[in-house]
Amino acid sequence: xxxxxxxxxxxxxxxxxxxxxxxxxxxxxxxxxxxxxxxxxxxxxxxxxxxxxxxxxxxxxxxxxxxxxxxxxxxxxxxxxxxxxxxxxxxxxxxxxxxxxxxxxxxxxxxxxxxxxxxxxxxxxxxxxxxxxxxxxxxxxxxxxxxxxxxxxxxxxxxxxxxxxxxxxxxxxxxxxxxxxxxxxxxxxxxxxxxxxxxxxxxxxxxxxxxxxxxxxxxxxxxxxxxxxxxxxxxxxxxxxxxxxxxxxxxxxxxxxxxxxxxxx
Ligand code: GLY
Numbered sequence: 191x192x193x194x195x196x197x198x199x200x201x202x203x204x205x206x207x208x209x210x211x212x213x214x215x216x217x218x219x220x221x222x223x224x225x226x227x228x229x230x231x232x233x234x235x236x237x238x239x240x241x242x243x244x245x246x247x248x249x250x251x252x253x254x255x256x257x258x259x260x261x262x263x264x265x266x267x268x269x270x271x272x273x274x275x276x277x278x279x280x281x282x283x284x285x286x287x288x289x290x291x292x293x294x295x296x297x298x299x300x301x302x303x304x305x306x307x308x309x310x311x312x313x314x315x316x317x318x319x320x321x322x323x324x325x326x327x328x329x330x331x332x333x334x335x336x337x338x339x340x341x342x343x344x345x346x347x348x349x350x351x352x353x354x355x356x357x358x359x360x361x362x363x364x365x366x367x368x369x370x371x372x373x374x375x376x377x378x379x380x381x382x383x384x385x386x387x388x389x390x391x392x393x394x395x396x397x398x399x400x401x402x403x404x405x406x407x408x409x410x411x412x413x414x415x416x417x418x419x420x421x422x423x424x425x426x427x428x429x430x431x432x433x434x435x436x437x438x439x440x441x442x443x444x445x446x447x448x449x450x451x452x453x454x455x
Contacts, residue, residue, distance in 0.1 A: 194268050194452075195316050195366050196404040200244050201448040202291060203235055206258040207250035213440040214256055214278060216358060220439060227436035231258070234410065234447055237430045241406035245448075248291065254284045258437070259446040262310040262328075262359075263288040265321075265337070266451030269344035270298030272337060277308035277328035288449075295453050300340045302333060309333030312359030312446060318369045321346055322383065324353035324360025351383040358441045365402040365445065367409060367427060373418075375400045390425060393417035401443030403450070410444045 206228060211221045238245045251257040256278070263285045265272045271292040273285050292299045302309055313329040314337075315322045321341070323334045331350070338348035353360040354377050363378040371388045372379075375397045379389045392399045392415070399415035402422075409427045411419065412434035422429055434443060 192268070192318070193369065195318050196368060197406055197452070198243055198450040199452040200246070200295065201238050201405070201450045202246045202248065202260055202288075202295075203231070203238075203448050204248040204257055204260045205250040206231060207252040207255065209252045209255040210258060210436075210440070212255040214280065215440050216356075222436035222439045224436075226433070227258075230433040230436060231447065234432050234444075237408065237410055237432060238405055238448065241408055243406065246291065246295075251284070251287060254281065254287070256281055256440065257284050257287070259312070259440075259442050260284075260288065260449050261446045262312050264292055264449055265311055265314050265316070266292070266296075266449050267316070267321075267341065267344060267346060268452065269454060270300060271296045271451070272340055273299060273301040274309050274311055275302040275304070275307050275333060276310045277326075277330065277333075278310075281310075296451075297454050302336050302340070304332055304336050306330070307333040307336045309337055310359065311449070312361050313353060315361055315364060315366060315372075317366055317387075319347070321348045322351050322360070323348060324351050326353035326357070326359060328359065329353075352381065354378055354381075361401055361445050362441065362443065363397070363400050365400060365404070367402070367404050367422070367425075371425070373400055373402055373422070390421055393421065398438060398443070401445055403444045403448070405450060412438070412443055
């Protein structure tokens, strides 16, 4: 065990752009408020930094309204980074914008290049022993197969699973809490895909609490989900609640806002 899936020296974030109001969303619940989102984002970054990590803040990219959700652009593994090929046409160009930053921080960067391959980081859950990838409207079988090929010589094992119907990303519905434990919605854990893990289900009606991140000693969770918070506190996790009301309007959460990694030394 290396704790590779939750102990990190670095994170990359990107400032939200004014164009965030044009961001993709499954259901329109109103335009996100940029000033409130910036305040939440600052709190998020300060919380990551409080663990001792280096957090890179990239400039806003107005041409890409969803570019604050950097997680979808890459997968950061101990041996190197893989640049994704987002399945949302308006987000495809975000991956190329991220690549040079990864090249600076990492020795080795590989790319998903297949014309038919689509894969977004939000569909990927890295654990200590495997990489689970949920097929979704944004991630297809060709993208998952290409990821498996690109990472095989790094010793990675990729397992294809399914994102629940109507859910944006696999990790919309789950998070890794420690080497053995996953927080999940009941609709996802019922699929059996976490059979070899200890699962904590979010409370009924609090499905949006499932997207948290374990970052070093802390678990960052969206504010406003008291019954799930109490379950995590009872399980002994050191929690920080972060405002997420504006990102939630765009189906975004804690994991979407950063790439988390430890560059190869
Ligand atoms: N709004 C985030 C996404 O749809 O990718």
